[in-house]
Amino acid sequence: MSSIMKVFLLLAVIVCISEAQRHQSGGCLCQRVISKMSTKVKDIQIYPATAFCDRVEIVVTDRRGRRFCLDPELKTVQRVMASIIKAQTTARQAELTTSPSSTNTARV
DSSP states (O other): OOHHHHHHHHHHHHHHHHHHHHHHHOSOSOSSOBSOOOSOEEEEEEEOOOSSOOSOEEEEEETTSOEEEEOTTSHHHHHHHHHHHHHHHHHHHHHHHSOTTOTTOOOO
């Protein structure tokens, strides 16, 4: 068997395996989403759309360790995520302006 034929055969096997995995797991982490968000959130993870899942997924872990998915299309979820991003940006700017010993200090 020639080298080119081996390469094509290997590529075909890789494509078949990846397609089987995508269909087996559904590709996305979130099969169901909820519309209410608990105030006792321990962790929020945002997964961007990929080749295996064509939507953005927001996975929240509460203080009890339960994980659930939020609908990123809901206005309330978008407002909460915007406030979290704003708080992180503000904290990062404050960190940069208050560390005089750092060589990468930025004054705003």
